[in-house]
Amino acid sequence: MMNAVISTDQLTMRFRGCDALMGLNLNVRPGTVFALLGENGAGKTTLIRILTGFQKPTSGSARVCEFNPLTQPLEVRRRVGYVSDNPTLYDWMSVGQIGWFTASFYPDGFLQNYRESILRYEIPEDRKIRVLSKGQRAKVALSLALAHDPELLILDEPTSGLDPMVRREFLESMIGRAASGRTVFLSSHQISEVERVADTIGILHNGAMQACESLNDLKGSMTELTISMDDSLVTLPELPVPAVAMLEEHRGRQRQVIVRNFEPSMISAIEEAPGVVAVRMRSMTLEEIFIAHTRRGFGDRSSPPGPMFDLADGGEPNGGSSGDAVIASGESR
Numbered sequence: 001m002m003n004a005v006i007s008t009d010q011l012t013m014r015f016r017g018c019d020a021l022m023g024l025n026l027n028v029r030p031g032t033v034f035a036l037l038g039e040n041g042a043g044k045t046t047l048i049r050i051l052t053g054f055q056k057p058t059s060g061s062a063r064v065c066e067f068n069p070l071t072q073p074l075e076v077r078r079r080v081g082y083v084s085d086n087p088t089l090y091d092w093m094s095v096g097q098i099g100w101f102t103a104s105f106y107p108d109g110f111l112q113n114y115r116e117s118i119l120r121y122e123i124p125e126d127r128k129i130r131v132l133s134k135g136q137r138a139k140v141a142l143s144l145a146l147a148h149d150p151e152l153l154i155l156d157e158p159t160s161g162l163d164p165m166v167r168r169e170f171l172e173s174m175i176g177r178a179a180s181g182r183t184v185f186l187s188s189h190q191i192s193e194v195e196r197v198a199d200t201i202g203i204l205h206n207g208a209m210q211a212c213e214s215l216n217d218l219k220g221s222m223t224e225l226t227i228s229m230d231d232s233l234v235t236l237p238e239l240p241v242p243a244v245a246m247l248e249e250h251r252g253r254q255r256q257v258i259v260r261n262f263e264p265s266m267i268s269a270i271e272e273a274p275g276v277v278a279v280r281m282r283s284m285t286l287e288e289i290f291i292a293h294t295r296r297g298f299g300d301r302s303s304p305p306g307p308m309f310d311l312a313d314g315g316e317p318n319g320g321s322s323g324d325a326v327i328a329s330g331e332s333r
């Protein structure tokens with residue numbers, strides 16, 4: 001079995017006036033549902049276009065199913081099903097014709113799988129693509145991408161256009177694919193949906209991977225502490241090793257600190273520090289973790305002295321931070 005279905009080495013994509021990807025190192029293991037999360041413009045589509053051979057990177061390299069998408073695009077496409085965020089289908093064909101046409105590029109079994117999928121989605125085969133609703137087009141695109149039962153399914157915003165019921169069923173079917181050893185790599189803005197199905201999460205921000213780990217590890221490693229101090233000017237106590245403060249906000253005498261590697265047993269050490277009145281800890285949802293990772297200043301606190309955020313001053317850093325921070329190495333691990 002291969003070690004990584006997708007691997008990238010220092011993958012960099014520079015457009016004129018824009019660094020879309022900045023030295024990305026990524027490994028996606030087989031049999032996983034990997035969710036790539038990122039804000040608008042984070043570089044998700046650029047990464048997917050490189051992985052599918054549609055875009056040549058400025059530097060660095062990528063391998064998909066052990067092939068180079070640039071020099072071995074056919075090998076890659078044979079093994080990969082891909083649905084872009086804006087699938088282009090031949091509008092003048094009917095739903096049946098496009099299946100028949102696409103089947104000619106794939107081994108036997110494609111057409112039968114496609115027709116079964118279309119039937120399940122209740123789309124008439126004789127309907128022209130051009131008159132389909134957005135959701136029906138998405139269903140046709142998904143049916144085409146899945147009909148050759150690909151080793152790797154790459155989906156860019158797969159559920160946009162699908163109604164909630166179909167979205168849920170579709171995403172849950174991805175868990176079954178992963179259980180059978182196939183891999184699903186999807187980019188999404190729908191964090192709560194992703195949380196139900198993904199086992200590994202990558203958070204991309206300004207072209208750099210801020211976090212890349214299993215959902216359980218990511219959720220288990222991040223904690224929000226609310227520390228009440230007896231004076232708003234007292235500095236926060238040092239956190240016990242290996243806890244690291246990643247982001248800190250002031251609200252008068254209260255500090256909200258997002259901490260990596262915090263253990264409940266550390267609370268008493270903080271409570272005993274000078275100036276500390278009370279400490280509360282709370283685990284974070286994936287959505288909160290995502291928002292924290294994409295905030296200005298995240299990670300700056302991991303290399304003290306970090307900037308302080310004062311909400312009373314409109315949330316702007318007053319510690320002199322410039323630009324966006326990255327955690328530790330700034331790479332996926």
Ligand SMILES: Nc1ncnc2c1ncn2[C@@H]1O[C@H](COP(=O)(O)OP(=O)(O)OP(=O)(O)O)[C@@H](O)[C@H]1O
Pocket residue numbers: 015016018019020038039040041042043044045046047085
């Ligand atoms: N062909 C191009 N020429 C110039 N800039 C580009 C090009 N393609 C992408 N970019 C820029 O690269 C950055 C990343 O874009 P990308 O489409 O990868 O983001 P994304 O994470 O997929 O965003 P969204 O969630 O909005 O789809 C953006 O700043 C975008 O403007």
